[in-house]
Amino acid sequence: MDERKPQTNLTGVDTRPLRQQIADALQSAILGGEMKPGEALVETEIASRLGVSRAPVREALQLLANSGLVETVPYRGTTVRALSPSDIEEVYSLRTVLETFALRRAMARDGAALVLELRAICDAMALHAAAGDWAKVSAEDERFHHTLIARADHRLLDHVWSEVHVRVRQIMALRNLQNDDSMTVVYNHFPILEAIEDGDGETARRRLADHIATAADLVASSDGAAEGAFATSDTDSALAAGR
Amino acid sequence: MDERKPQTNLTGVDTRPLRQQIADALQSAILGGEMKPGEALVETEIASRLGVSRAPVREALQLLANSGLVETVPYRGTTVRALSPSDIEEVYSLRTVLETFALRRAMARDGAALVLELRAICDAMALHAAAGDWAKVSAEDERFHHTLIARADHRLLDHVWSEVHVRVRQIMALRNLQNDDSMTVVYNHFPILEAIEDGDGETARRRLADHIATAADLVASSDGAAEGAFATSDTDSALAAGR
DNA sequence: GCCGTGTCGATTGTCGACAATCTGCGCGTC
DNA sequence: GACGCGCAGATTGTCGACAATCGACACGGC
Numbered sequence: 001m002d003e004r005k006p007q008t009n010l011t012g013v014d015t016r017p018l019r020q021q022i023a024d025a026l027q028s029a030i031l032g033g034e035m036k037p038g039e040a041l042v043e044t045e046i047a048s049r050l051g052v053s054r055a056p057v058r059e060a061l062q063l064l065a066n067s068g069l070v071e072t073v074p075y076r077g078t079t080v081r082a083l084s085p086s087d088i089e090e091v092y093s094l095r096t097v098l099e100t101f102a103l104r105r106a107m108a109r110d111g112a113a114l115v116l117e118l119r120a121i122c123d124a125m126a127l128h129a130a131a132g133d134w135a136k137v138s139a140e141d142e143r144f145h146h147t148l149i150a151r152a153d154h155r156l157l158d159h160v161w162s163e164v165h166v167r168v169r170q171i172m173a174l175r176n177l178q179n180d181d182s183m184t185v186v187y188n189h190f191p192i193l194e195a196i197e198d199g200d201g202e203t204a205r206r207r208l209a210d211h212i213a214t215a216a217d218l219v220a221s222s223d224g225a226a227e228g229a230f231a232t233s234d235t236d237s238a239l240a241a242g243r
Numbered sequence: 244m245d246e247r248k249p250q251t252n253l254t255g256v257d258t259r260p261l262r263q264q265i266a267d268a269l270q271s272a273i274l275g276g277e278m279k280p281g282e283a284l285v286e287t288e289i290a291s292r293l294g295v296s297r298a299p300v301r302e303a304l305q306l307l308a309n310s311g312l313v314e315t316v317p318y319r320g321t322t323v324r325a326l327s328p329s330d331i332e333e334v335y336s337l338r339t340v341l342e343t344f345a346l347r348r349a350m351a352r353d354g355a356a357l358v359l360e361l362r363a364i365c366d367a368m369a370l371h372a373a374a375g376d377w378a379k380v381s382a383e384d385e386r387f388h389h390t391l392i393a394r395a396d397h398r399l400l401d402h403v404w405s406e407v408h409v410r411v412r413q414i415m416a417l418r419n420l421q422n423d424d425s426m427t428v429v430y431n432h433f434p435i436l437e438a439i440e441d442g443d444g445e446t447a448r449r450r451l452a453d454h455i456a457t458a459a460d461l462v463a464s465s466d467g468a469a470e471g472a473f474a475t476s477d478t479d480s481a482l483a484a485g486r
Numbered sequence: 487g488c489c490g491t492g493t494c495g496a497t498t499g500t501c502g503a504c505a506a507t508c509t510g511c512g513c514g515t516c
Numbered sequence: 517g518a519c520g521c522g523c524a525g526a527t528t529g530t531c532g533a534c535a536a537t538c539g540a541c542a543c544g545g546c
Binding site: 055 | 528529530531532536537538539
């Protein structure tokens with residue numbers, strides 16, 4: 001979201017507050033599939049494992065709770081939020097609403113600039129897809145959608161969308177999609193771009209909505225397994241032991 | 244949001260975590276206009292004034308920061324968030340998007356039930372308007388819009404809308420509207436309701452959007468004065484009385 | 487056997503104290 | 517006089533310890 005770029009080559013220690021670093025670490029652990037839904041996040045354990053006190057851990061957990069990744073109940077603890085089918089439906093339906101709104105607004109503001117950016121992203125995406133580099137394809141896909149939001153020039157929308165997008169990433173982390181499925185999604189971007197270039201907002205929004213719906217269907221029909229393998233206790237004392 | 248009802252007459256002490264009580268107190272102080280935008284919220288001061296430690300105060304401030312009421316910058320402190328004209332535009336435009344989405348969804352789910360609830364609210368609103376009780380009118384207005392959201396049966400939407408709605412309340416707290424202006428807004432609800440009853444979603448959504456736009460225009464053109472008077476430290480324990 | 491009570495272990499909630507960081511001001515140097 | 521330096525003061529960030537709460541289990545009375 002807001003990263004400060006190093007001016008020279010020496011990276012400098014992160015001067016960011018501990019809560020932020022902890023929150024990032026926990027978030028990537030959850031999004032990376034290292035923690036399964038329902039798993040307990042015990043403050044003392046995280047603190048001692050990271051070599052810090054409980055205070056910043058608590059604040060980090062509160063951050064994650066606000067973005068909906070974990071759930072905290074007073075005096076009972078915080079757990080990784082589980083995803084019900086209705087959760088998935090909610091995330092994708094709201095995402096559709098937000099992104100079509102952003103698209104309408106971005107086109108109204110500066111359609112040409114939007115097209116320029118999206119074109120570059122789509123080209124890069126096609127390139128990486130041809131090379132079979134799905135990680136980079138995914139990254140470009142994310143950039144595509146974030147560009148829509150950013151170009152809407154709407155800070156509040158950006159904030160809300162980020163929250164929803166975290167949930168999208170959580171969902172994708174729990175589902176293992178087939179690459180050839182993703183392929184069809186990738187090529188959905190071009191028709192959207194063409195409609196934008198034609199200035200046909202109505203069509204562009206409809207195609208965008210279909211695109212997101214397709215992704216949602218793909219996710220819904222994929223197996224939500226992703227269990228085992230690299231789930232809980234890898235080496236010695238994973239956070240998980242407890243449950 | 245989630246209140247537990249007492250079973251007998253004895254009210255029972257607040258067993259809610261302190262952070263929640265503190266956050267509520269601060270929020271109503273901000274929304275009540277007792278703290279002006281830009282004003283600093285000093286942790287030690289709040290803590291000593293409320294007779295608690297800094298820890299729960301910090302967590303309460305973090306809660307408020309997430310809802311966008313205050314802004315925290317590391318090592319610099321937290322201040323009441325100021326409202327720029329673009330902020331107002333953003334809040335109302337996003338609110339329009341969310342509520343029209345909710346309306347579409349609520350009608351699709353159970354239009355009859357929606358009509359029933361909204362009808363009762365509108366009637367009550369008209370009654371209070373006739374009696375000149377603007378506080379109750381405002382409360383019914385809020386219920387009207389929240390009913391739209393609740394009937395959409397979409398928890399994530401509810402969560403996001405709540406965040407936006409807090410901002411709406413902050414905006415309204417800073418602007419002193421004329422009652423006769425509000426009057427026109429009040430009667431805007433009926434055409435919306437009628438369109439819903441007719442099952443004409445398209446018209447209902449358009450009227451809802453217009454209704455919100457009207458409210459936004461009213462706010463934008465009103466004077467953003469509301470300054471001074473009882474801004475910072477009036478007597479001694481203003482915050483303390485909170486709850 | 488069932489219900490209410492007491493106790494225990496685990497975890498979170500809260501506290502007071504210390505450390506790190508930012509801002510503003512005064513001082514000396516050029 | 518302008519610039520850089522360093523020193524305070526204020527405020528937030530972090531820490532370790534203590535208190536409060538919850539769930540589960542065992543115990544005793546009926």
